Amino acid sequence: MNAVDTKLAELGITLPTPAAPVANYVPYVITGNLLVISGQLCFGLDGKLSDSHKGKLGAEIFNEAGLEAARLCAINVLAQAKAALGGDLSRIARCVRLGGFINAVPHFSALPAIMNGASDLMVEVLGDKGRHARSTIGVAELPADAAVEVEAMFEIS
Amino acid sequence: MNAVDTKLAELGITLPTPAAPVANYVPYVITGNLLVISGQLCFGLDGKLSDSHKGKLGAEIFNEAGLEAARLCAINVLAQAKAALGGDLSRIARCVRLGGFINAVPHFSALPAIMNGASDLMVEVLGDKGRHARSTIGVAELPADAAVEVEAMFEIS
Amino acid sequence: MNAVDTKLAELGITLPTPAAPVANYVPYVITGNLLVISGQLCFGLDGKLSDSHKGKLGAEIFNEAGLEAARLCAINVLAQAKAALGGDLSRIARCVRLGGFINAVPHFSALPAIMNGASDLMVEVLGDKGRHARSTIGVAELPADAAVEVEAMFEIS
Numbered sequence: 096m097n098a099v100d101t102k103l104a105e106l107g108i109t110l111p112t113p114a115a116p117v118a119n120y121v122p123y124v125i126t127g128n129l130l131v132i133s134g135q136l137c138f139g140l141d142g143k144l145s146d147s148h149k150g151k152l153g154a155e156i157f158n159e160a161g162l163e164a165a166r167l168c169a170i171n172v173l174a175q176a177k178a179a180l181g182g183d184l185s186r187i188a189r190c191v192r193l194g195g196f197i198n199a200v201p202h203f204s205a206l207p208a209i210m211n212g213a214s215d216l217m218v219e220v221l222g223d224k225g226r227h228a229r230s231t232i233g234v235a236e237l238p239a240d241a242a243v244e245v246e247a248m249f250e251i252s
Numbered sequence: 253m254n255a256v257d258t259k260l261a262e263l264g265i266t267l268p269t270p271a272a273p274v275a276n277y278v279p280y281v282i283t284g285n286l287l288v289i290s291g292q293l294c295f296g297l298d299g300k301l302s303d304s305h306k307g308k309l310g311a312e313i314f315n316e317a318g319l320e321a322a323r324l325c326a327i328n329v330l331a332q333a334k335a336a337l338g339g340d341l342s343r344i345a346r347c348v349r350l351g352g353f354i355n356a357v358p359h360f361s362a363l364p365a366i367m368n369g370a371s372d373l374m375v376e377v378l379g380d381k382g383r384h385a386r387s388t389i390g391v392a393e394l395p396a397d398a399a400v401e402v403e404a405m406f407e408i409s
Numbered sequence: 410m411n412a413v414d415t416k417l418a419e420l421g422i423t424l425p426t427p428a429a430p431v432a433n434y435v436p437y438v439i440t441g442n443l444l445v446i447s448g449q450l451c452f453g454l455d456g457k458l459s460d461s462h463k464g465k466l467g468a469e470i471f472n473e474a475g476l477e478a479a480r481l482c483a484i485n486v487l488a489q490a491k492a493a494l495g496g497d498l499s500r501i502a503r504c505v506r507l508g509g510f511i512n513a514v515p516h517f518s519a520l521p522a523i524m525n526g527a528s529d530l531m532v533e534v535l536g537d538k539g540r541h542a543r544s545t546i547g548v549a550e551l552p553a554d555a556a557v558e559v560e561a562m563f564e565i566s
Contacts, residue, residue, distance in 0.1 A: 118364065119371040120386040124348045126407040127285070128441070131349050134387030151358070191438045192445050196389045197550075200358075201465070201514075204554040207432065214433040229434040230448030230560040232510045233550030236354075236390030240361040246387040250440040275521065276528040277543040281505045283564040284442070288506050291544030308515070353546045357515075393511075393547030397518040403544040 097185035102220050103173075110174040111140045123179040128188070130179055130249040134196065135171035136241040137164035149240045152233075153203030156242055165195065165212030168245035172213075173220060176249060189250040190217050190227040196244040199233035206231045213245045254342035259377050260330075267331040268297045280336040285345070287336055287406040291353065292328035293398040294321035306397045309390075310360030313399055322352065322369030325402035329370075330377065333406060346407040347374050347384040353401040356390035363388045370402045411499035416534050417487075424488040425454045437493040442502070444493055444563040448510065449485035450555040451478035463554050466547075467517030470556055479509065479526030482559035486527075487534065490563060503564040504531050504541040510558040513547035520545050527559045 096104075103110065116122055116133065123132045137148040148164040150156050156164075172193075173184065180186045195210035197203075210231040217225035227247075237244050253261075260267065273279055273290065280289045294305040305321040307313050313321075329350075330341065337343045352367035354360075367388040374382035384404075394401050410418075417424065430436055430447065437446045451462040462478040464470050470478075486507075487498065494500045509524035511517075524545040531539035541561075551558050 116386075118368045119375040119383065120350070121383045122385070124346060124383075124385045126346060126348045131385045131405075133385040134389070189438060189440060191440045193434070194387065196387070199550050201392070201549050202554075204550055204552060206550065207552045211432045218433040226433065226435045226438075228436070228438045228445045228447040228560075229430075230508065230510070230558065231552055232448070232548045232558065234389045235358050235392045235515070235549045236356050236361055236363065238361060238364045238388055240359075244387065244389065246385075248445075273543075275525045276532040276540065277507070278540045279542070281503060281540075281542045283503060283505045288542045288562075290542040291546070351544065353544070358549070391546045392515050392549045393513050393518055393520065395518060395521045395545055397516075401544065401546065403542075 099184040106219060108170060109140060110177055111142060113174040113178050114138060122175045125179060128251050130176060130251045132172050132175050132247040134244045134246040135168050136238060137167040137243050138171060139167060144239055144241055148242050150242060151198050151200050152209060153200035161209040161242055162212035164242040165209050166216045168243050169213035169216040172245055172247045186251050187221060187224060187249050188252045190221060190225050191248045191250050192228045194246040195231040196234045196237060198237040198242050203233060206233050256341035256377060263376060265327060266297060267334055268299060270331040270335050271295060279332045282336060285408050287408045289329050289332050289404040291401045291403040292325050293395060294324040294400050295328060296324060301396055301398055305399050307399060308355050308357050309366060310357040318366040318399055319369035321399040322366050323373045325400050326370035326373040329402055329404045343408050344378060344381060344406050345409045347378060347382050348405045348407050349385045351403040352388040353391045353394060355394045355399050360390060363390050413498040420533055422484060423454060424491055425456060427488040427492050428452060436489045439493060442565050444490060444565045446486050446489050446561040448558045448560040449482050450552060451481040451557050452485060453481060458553055458555055462556050464556060465512050465514050466523060467514040475523040475556055476526035478556040479523050480530045482557050483527035483530040486559055486561045500565050501535060501538060501563050502566045504535060504539050505562045505564050506542045508560040509545040510548045510551060512551045512556050517547060520547050
């Protein structure tokens, strides 16, 4: 059990079985020392998209649920990273970038506050290695009407 | 004629003359062994945007045309890659990532099914080297009201 | 004063004090010889978001203000790059990619013309090293209702 696993346990976070893609793409690709993770939706630990994490920020769902959805996306990103790294999250040298896509109505501009759910999780689990560059945008729609999608790039050793 | 050219011929795919950018950006940049391709629209082989590939998924156009539009974007990505690699697509070691932007109305959530048009093409042409990480989002609008835009990153040798 | 600083002076561009992130993310990350910059909004030199650079293209604001907003995003990208590079912008070997997010109503498709404000600035300042791959999309909303957001990746030496 490495330091990242210990931190996950302390935080009470169980990484879910990562979702398998249902098409001709894969959840992650490693190129050189970069690990690129496909956009992850806010599936719960049971692998299902809860009704409380579906729909648009500013319409069907609001701040607290959105924050939770973003956090779930980040947990799913870590689950994919763990699978990519043969189970060893201590091989993450740095979270380089998160891309945050928020399913939002056109007048919902408090997007960064939602995306903080993902950013905070990354730093809680990885410490300073979790501090990342980030772009947050509000989108017209997301797959399965998920509230949030997060993609990631890591530097690995 | 390398293996990728042979596969393109088998599939009956002729890569178009890649679109030249009309501004201060370029269709691709190579950095180290990464090839980054600008977002490609669903222009046809004649270099024109067909009316059947314009407009929003869920309003002006529907599933089959959207799938075809995504496939065209991927063909244009490959055309740019070929230009970037001096005509030699066998230098592609891996399709690392596709970013799929679907021009969609706010209630059209079947976005992955549309983006499969691009993902499937990549694997048809490149085999396992074509399996990529992917993010798919629904956007409010795209350049020229195109139905789909796809950007890409490849690892090259 | 290196060549890039001289060019900035010639153009009469003063880089602002780069905005500090207000959360668990950072404005940039360097991995290998890649510099990844977080999405930058169109804050002015005073660090404030002017009312003339807020709102949606095609509704509250129009072409000239949008172009100016995109240019401001690119200036903020360069300000972050300068901070990342210890003040030495001559370490930029290439602007690899810009991602342009335009806050737009669903029928505003003249997105590339807006994003040219960022692309043109990059080439004005960096010359041929400023020519980049680019993806431009119209989004439902942006943080703080900014008109434009631009993210960037540079190759550095």
